[in-house]
Amino acid sequence: MPLGERAGDKSESRYCGVETEFNDDMPHLLSFNIHGGFDFLVAPLIDPSYRPSLMEQDSSGSGALPFAGSDLVLSPSQWSSHVVGKISSWIDLDSEDETLRKDSEIALKQEIAWASHLSLQACLLPTPKGSSCANYAKCVNQILQNLNSMQLWLRIPLEKSDDETRNPDHMGEGHTDTWELWNSFRLICEHHSQLSVALDVQSTLPSPTSLGRWFGEPVRTAIIDTNSFLTNAQHYPCLSRSHQRLTTAFFSHSIQVVISGKPVHNPPMASLESSASSADNHTEGGWRHPLKSYLDYLAYLYQKMDPLPEQERFELGYRDYLQSPLQPLMDNLEAQTYETFEKDTAKYIQYQRAVSKALLDRVPDDKASTVITVLMVVGAGRGPLVRASLQAAEETGRRLKVYAVEKNPNAVVTLHSLVKLEGWEKLVTIVSNDMRQWDAPEEADILVSELLGSFGDNELSPECLDGAQRFLKEDGISIPSSYTSFIQPVTASKLYNDIKSHKDLVHFETSYVVKLHRIARLAPTQTVFTFIHPEHSAKNSNQRYKKIRFDIPPDTGSAMVHGFAGYFDATLYKDVHLGIEPSTATPNMFSWFPIFFPLRTPVCVTPNTPLEVHFWRCCGSTKVWYEWCVTSPSASPMHNSNGRSHWVGL
Amino acid sequence: MPLGERAGDKSESRYCGVETEFNDDMPHLLSFNIHGGFDFLVAPLIDPSYRPSLMEQDSSGSGALPFAGSDLVLSPSQWSSHVVGKISSWIDLDSEDETLRKDSEIALKQEIAWASHLSLQACLLPTPKGSSCANYAKCVNQILQNLNSMQLWLRIPLEKSDDETRNPDHMGEGHTDTWELWNSFRLICEHHSQLSVALDVQSTLPSPTSLGRWFGEPVRTAIIDTNSFLTNAQHYPCLSRSHQRLTTAFFSHSIQVVISGKPVHNPPMASLESSASSADNHTEGGWRHPLKSYLDYLAYLYQKMDPLPEQERFELGYRDYLQSPLQPLMDNLEAQTYETFEKDTAKYIQYQRAVSKALLDRVPDDKASTVITVLMVVGAGRGPLVRASLQAAEETGRRLKVYAVEKNPNAVVTLHSLVKLEGWEKLVTIVSNDMRQWDAPEEADILVSELLGSFGDNELSPECLDGAQRFLKEDGISIPSSYTSFIQPVTASKLYNDIKSHKDLVHFETSYVVKLHRIARLAPTQTVFTFIHPEHSAKNSNQRYKKIRFDIPPDTGSAMVHGFAGYFDATLYKDVHLGIEPSTATPNMFSWFPIFFPLRTPVCVTPNTPLEVHFWRCCGSTKVWYEWCVTSPSASPMHNSNGRSHWVGL
Structure with missing residues (x-):
């Protein structure tokens, strides 16, 4: 059951998972946790005591590996929607012990093959044991070359305690930046798009700047240990401020949260009735999943996030989607493009303010009725700057003569109907020409343009305005300046x-x-x-x-x-x-x-x-x-x- | 005139150049130096006082740039065989002074365009002035994208004196490893194959290890300043031991030497008669190029190098030429390949020694005449190991029964004629089979093979010998072991x-x-x-x-x-x-x-x-x-x- 609903936000971070121990009764394990309120499990696929080298010795057996339930006890669609495969955590491909290393390689390949067979969406790979991970990365990279659509999530702790990296033979002794471990691993795997990160969150956190790095990395999941939770006055689990900020950041970056560990809080039973999702708990006669209070707290955090502003909601579909910049000089924009951009009120308000200030500076109050300011909109499009300029004139009580210069003949058609519709015939002269070629009949006091690209000059505003500058008076004003x-x-x-x-x-x-x-x-x-x-x-x-x-x-x-x-x-x-x-x-x-x-x-x-x-x-x-x-x-x-x-x- | 001749060596390092100052009488400059004994000039192409920004100011002139002679005064073939263009050394594309920077870019592009017009083989680019070279590299990289076959030699001093890098704004302050300057430059230019190095050799040298790096880099030329020469007892210029070693290394790596600077030694005139190339000096009534004694010294160094050993001479054409390793299991070798490798006497002498030692260890003297050792050559080819084994048997007085196992049916044909020709019918059994499949009629005492590749196991010797091990006696010997x-x-x-x-x-x-x-x-x-x-x-x-x-x-x-x-x-x-x-x-x-x-x-x-x-x-x-x-x-x-x-x- 999702943590909550936010208008317009269909991100995967609504779904919360739970990490479980090995259980060969997979149907029970699944129903227990789904009924307990979780959306998916991160569960070991194979008996943790299994070692390939031990199997070979009693090869008289059936040869079947001790997997946790087959595709007969759970349907492939159940496996695929609710289970993330947790690869055996004993695996250590960079061990100095060759038997362990070879066992690890065999087991890793067997488990991934099994997970593929079950059409799992993802597998969780254990954290590299030492500070060196080349052989582990080499095997994972081999696997990635031939993998179906399954994702591999490499489990990386946000911070690694020093005693885990105490091996003096390893280079970079005392180095505990786990990001570097991830970085080596993914460089060896060449940024493979199916390799991502599962972050292990513990009770202490690195600095916000250090945490910030991860939001540019392919983090799919954050695994929060129950030990990371504090206890509030009512004995309920809660998170520290910095953990709250981090969790909220996970939610807004489509990173799914998984709860891990044993329950370590004892909320009073009385609270059952008042809990957010109490209806659910009654279904099985008051039974509660042992980790329910943690889940409830995460749902509370999720739901108290600010709703997405309308503009953000509009832009959701564009997030991290690469577009080629416009070629406004070589190509003519389409009507729809004009229409979209004309709706940017905030922009035209700024233009109107700028024209108003320029008019006030240029024409003193006592000359307002006599002086006619010549304003040329170069690149007038379908007329939004013409409108903003005329509104500025009205606002300041100045008289204006407007030239609307536009090279796109299609937009010029629209401009003509706009002028007619608004009754601007006496105020606006439409010029169907490129500002770089136009032979202007008089010089302008003010040149208004909106030729800027995302990088300022990248749509060639400088070249266009250099071309238009010929017909700007010596003391004339360019907006933008x-x-x-x-x-x-x-x-x-x-x-x-x-x-x-x-x-x-x-x-x-x-x-x-x-x-x-x-x-x-x-x-x-x-x-x-x-x-x-x-x-x-x-x-x-x-x-x-x-x-x-x-x-x-x-x-x-x-x-x-x-x-x-x-x-x-x-x-x-x-x-x-x-x-x-x-x-x-x-x-x-x-x-x-x-x-x-x-x-x-x-x-x-x-x-x-x-x-x-x-x-x-x-x-x-x-x-x-x-x-x-x-x-x-x-x-x-x-x-x-x-x-x-x-x-x-x- | 080349420095000398070495049997079989056609390397470019035989030719010696001289760096000259600007001279607008190019025909004279060329004839002076060629008659003086040099093979080519490194000469400025344009008046060093020229600056593009100054030209524009008096644009009333003809517009012709002050180049040192055109393609009318010297033919393109003279230009191309004898002149390396020296790009103006005032150029500084990473200067803080924008005028200088822009002048530099214009001049660089003009000079390179001119050099291309003259079909020069190479231009010498001045050393980057500071420790930063991004803008310089950017312009050179642009030039390289559209260059004809001309080479660009970036001049890099072997060591840079600290006062040249004193600009405190530059990063890497106090950093004087000029290799890094080269490295940045070529990384920006993506290892462009037409960009190479001209090393400036001064009187002090870095450590031999540091110098060694350059022999993996595309160094075309070493420019030796006259100040780097010492004076010998007869007042002649000579080089220190370390300079001699370096110069000899240049020669053997096809790096051309250029002499630069003014003469700073005064050898006695009397020596004229005894000089190595005295015949030459007489042609113009005793006239000597002012740098002739330096040139003579280099010729002396060149000529006293050890002649190339025959094997090196044979391998000259293979130097730095990439070949795909053999696929001896999948493909059958050709007769010519067998023939070439069979000529490697040194290899088969070692095999013969090994077989001899193994026979002596295996068969005591008192059993020499009774015990017949079964020796199998697996991968016998056209028989060189069969021959070496039989010679070992003869040498040690041991009796041998040889099986020659070969999978290439074409080589088997040759083996049969060899056995007939040598009268080995009673000693040698030829088996036309793959050692991995062959069902041997008896077990071998000694297994001899030559399946090694350049990297040992890379031609699958381990897999082949694993396959052959079946028919080796428990205490049998494998050669190689x-x-x-x-x-x-x-x-x-x-x-x-x-x-x-x-x-x-x-x-x-x-x-x-x-x-x-x-x-x-x-x-x-x-x-x-x-x-x-x-x-x-x-x-x-x-x-x-x-x-x-x-x-x-x-x-x-x-x-x-x-x-x-x-x-x-x-x-x-x-x-x-x-x-x-x-x-x-x-x-x-x-x-x-x-x-x-x-x-x-x-x-x-x-x-x-x-x-x-x-x-x-x-x-x-x-x-x-x-x-x-x-x-x-x-x-x-x-x-x-x-x-x-x-x-x-x-």
Whole structure:
């Protein structure tokens, strides 16, 4: 039974599991826990005392392995919907003991083969025993090469107690960052998309920065031990503040929670009647699953989360979905695209505020009725900026003459009907031309445009406005007056895998528009390129080069950089800005998702070694493109040399 | 005029160049230096005072750039055979000064375009000025994407004096390992095959280990400054012992030497008559090139090198040429292959010694005439081991009955004629069968085989001998009695580039047989897998797993590992061994070149961080294969999982 319902949220984190011990009466084990309120089990598939090397000695037997029930006692669909296979935890493929190592390899392959036979959705792989995991990873990697759709969840504790890594023969002695264990394992398995993480949560937690790394990793499940729960005044289990925050973060990142361990709290029986799901408990005459109070607490946490804001709900389907940026100069937008973007009220309110301020600055009150300001909307589309500008004129009592310049002949048709519909014939002149070619009949006081992409200049606003600047008065105003791009390094294994699945270079050298969700932001953003309009300096060029150094906060530990998230912030006019840079983003605006620049080979950053990245904006006669590379901790290849993979046409 | 002639050696290092200053009378400059005894010039292509930004200001001029002579004053073939273009040394693409940076980019592209127009074979790129080189590398990388066949030689000093890297803004302050500068540059340019190194040799040299790294890198040229020369008792220039060793190593690695700088020695005029190439000097009435004494000294060094041994000369054409290992079980060898390998006298002498010792141990002198030892050659080919065994019997006075088992029916034909020709009919029984299937009529005292590959077990000797062991007596002897494989990490940029040129995964997961030459061996070899024959233990398996840790000598500095060189050593019988492991290799044996296991992504190793590598030998029902990965300094992907790219068929 799901933990709760949140409007619009169909995430898997509604389902809660329970880790069980080996039980060869699988039908009973399943019904016990499902009736107890859990959605699925994480259960051992085979008798834990089984060892392949012992079996061979009495080979006179039937040869059947001691599995926990077959596909006859439970139907494949029951197995597949309710059981995650727990691979024998004694397995140790990196042991110095060769017999144990060989037994481990045989048992691992047998259990996975059995789980595949049962069509399980996932298996939980035990935590690597030492700090070395190469042989374990090698076997899992072999298995992954031929696996059906089953997921393998590698169990990784959030923190490893030192005594487990005390083997002096292992390198990196005293090293207890379990993320590094995961990282080695997945690097050997080449970020295989069916290999993910099951996080073991204990009573102590690493720093929030260190925890944050995991949200860019493919974590499917968090296993919370009953020992991690505190006891509240009524003797019920509850979680510490930091555990609550972490659990809520799991829920909002589609990470399923599994409860593990024996009950260690004794809530009073009286509470039965008042419990959230008391109706359920009555069905079997007051019987309660021994872990029910833990489950109830998680359901309580789930249900008290803030509901998803409407915009977030709208954007759910776009989360971590890679889109190619628009080519607005080469391609004409479709009516539907215009319509969607015109609904971004927050954006046009900012434009209206900017035009109002510019009009007030330019025309003193005593000249309001006589001076007519010439305002040109360059890239007018279907007219939203024309409307915002006219509203600004009305609001400030200034007179306006508007030119609406638009290169898309289809949008021009709509513009004409809009002008007619609104009775703007005397105020608005429609120009069907490219602003870079148009021979304007007079000079403008104000040039208004909305040519910005997610990375500011990436839809060639600089080139377009350079072309339009010819017909702006010497002292004229451009709205926006400037814009700046920002980047930050991120862990984004999902995006990396999506790009890798194309198996080519082109996709690794493309920048994508994407609603970032399952990522870890590893350092605060830094500025990249700035453009100012109008630009009067003689030797102006739109080529740019920036070297940026990021220092990863030392309490993060090591982390994987799969690429860079990019944003922009634009100054429309004076203090009126517009942008998506996370710390200053304009609220309730949905026109732009961030941009993502991938790295062909993810870069592992370690504490105290800076991450140094270089970005270039390059301009040719017919196209503009970015190139990028990393030079510290080690040099990456240059990405997108000469714009070979991705560019924006002029 | 070449420095000298060595029998069989056609390497480019015979040619010596000279670095010159800018001179706009190119025909004179060329004739002066060629007549002076040099083979080519490294000469600036353009007036060093030229700056693009200054040109634009007086754009009234003709617009022609101040190049040093056009393709009219020198023919393209003269340009191309005798001139290496020296790119302006003021260029600094990573300067903080934007004007200088932009000037540098324009000038670099103009000069390279001009050099391409002249069909030069190479251009010398100036040393990156600071410790950061990303923008420089980005421009060079753009150029490389569209370059004709011209080579770009990046000038890298062997050691950089600290005052050149004093910029406190640069990371890695105090870092003076110029190899790292090269490494960043080439990583950004993705090991581009047209980008190579010109080493600047000064008066002080790094440690031999540190120098050794360069021999695995694409070094084309070594530029030796006249200041690096010492003065001998007769006032002639000469080099220190370590400089001599280095220069000789350059010569034997096809690295051309260029002399640079002003003459700083004053040899007595009287010596003119006695100089090595005095005939030449007379042609122009005693005129001598001012650097002639340096050139003479290099010619002297070149000529006093030991001549190439015959075997080396024979193997010249195989140097650094990747070959696929044989599939001796699946494919039948050709007669020519048998013929080549049969010529390896050194190998068969060892076999004969081993058989002799085994016969003496097995049959005491007093039974020499009565006991007949049954010796089976498994994999007899065209009979060389049959011959060696019979010679051992003769040498020791023991009686032998030989079975020659061979699966290749074509070789069996040759065996029959050999037996007839030599009159061995009473001694030798020919068996046309696979040793794994043959039903032997009696058991053998001695089993002799030569199934070893470059990596010992890689041609499946273990599987074959396991199959043959059935018909070896309980106390019988196998020759070889054991073999062990060895590996060591190497820098091998040439091999890496050859593999990369295939643009697929398969070639990066294949092991190659290759005569290693332009490589740097970064650590002593370590053992990998050992096999012993006969193998009587019950649970015997030919699967193997080995974790190996290499510590790179700390005075090496950082280095690039492109893969692992593999070797074997076999114990034929007691103290008679056979092998190619460099420190114990059997002299004058040519049957095996080393094996090379590549890494998909080269790994940079730094001092004090161990290199940890794992090798697996995996066995399936129809094939045997290796998997390998690196786990320190960071984890690599698993190579050749499930033998997906490369395997040996059973």
